[in-house]
Amino acid sequence: MSEAPDLTEAEALAAEHALGVLDARERADAENRMARDPAFAADVEAWRQRLAPMLDSIAAVPAPQGTWARIERRLPANDDRMAPANDNGRLLDRVRFWRNSAMGGFGAAAAALVAALVVGNQPATVVTREVPVQPQGQLLSASVVSQDSRVQPLFVAAYDPDRKQLIVTSLLPEGSDRDKVHELWLIAGKENPKSLGLVESGKAKVIALPTELLAKMADGAALAVSLEPPGGSKNPDGPSGPVIGVGKLSKL
């Protein structure tokens, strides 16, 4: 194994970051690069995977008594269900809160999801719809976040299998990216992304899903949004512009 080819500069840096030999400034640079360079981030991740088995040989030692209780006290949203739990839990808590209050039904939940997210965020159109029945199928939701700053979602979506509809709301400021459009994609398994159409900044939209896509709307599939020229991606099999955010569909 003496003739191993040298690593490229980028990969060497990724490996050094995973190993932990960079100094504080270089580490910060590497973290920043991971946020904006997915290939580099993937290299770092791959190196973490390669090196992690070194941890396997460390013997297990029972954690001190009472550690779990201390962890539990530190989990957010302990008493206040409106407080952030975790990225998804926060959404779900809010949705459940609203759904349980008064109105019930999917429309209210989805509208509340939108309303709750808009608080402290950019203004967005809130959809309220009359929904007479309690849904039977499994509701799914997704929060589409940018890879760089995962703090604020860019889009939120809720899928109702009974109505075969996806409600998607852009939380971006109305009129942003004037000469570009935002295209929504469904990513399921290894297939090419399927376009779900365009979503205007700051607007909500109800998308009636074609039958062939219904089976693909499942827990674990993901939604993504790309920045495209007017009219949408020129490529029928996927985005032609940069992907600005992704989010997994998960059970509501």
Add this chain to the structure above:
Amino acid sequence: MAAAATSAELLNPLMARIAAGERDALRQLYDATSAKLFGVCLRILSDREESEDVLQDVYVTIWRRADRFDAGKASVMTWVSTIARNRAIDRLRARGPMAYAEQVEELEIPDGQDSAETLLSAADDRNRLQGCLSELDDRTEKVIRTAFFEGVTYEALAKRMDAPLGTVKSWIRRGLAKLKGCLQS
């Protein structure tokens, strides 16, 4: 820890439930993995109190980031162990430069002798990495292990080994390149 308790079938569904905000799922993950992760913290920090502190951070981090876990990219055990290692190293670094005053020769670095139990858990990845690390020259292997378990920077490594920084850097880079080649073969 029994291999069955950490199997992917058991742990993967927990991650999805944790991501959905289910506290009970985090508790189950804690029961299945905390001894391992406490061992990792203790190995890096050699201090029970600090290790317990870091262990708390680790599970709070898992709670917040569970939605970023990708079963296609990593096993749950690898993912959570890496978080524990990184957190423990952050803590080690926070102790300041004095933490790195020790000489490499004096450090106790496990030589990869496995207990019967860990051998039985059939960690192919580990055995492969172990094998590839042992194919490196002793000095390079030692430097890589030290860096991994202590997050020691190039600069501190160079000081410890009394070697020029550029030299240490090239040992490690060459070592990592060989490691990759060996793991791929």
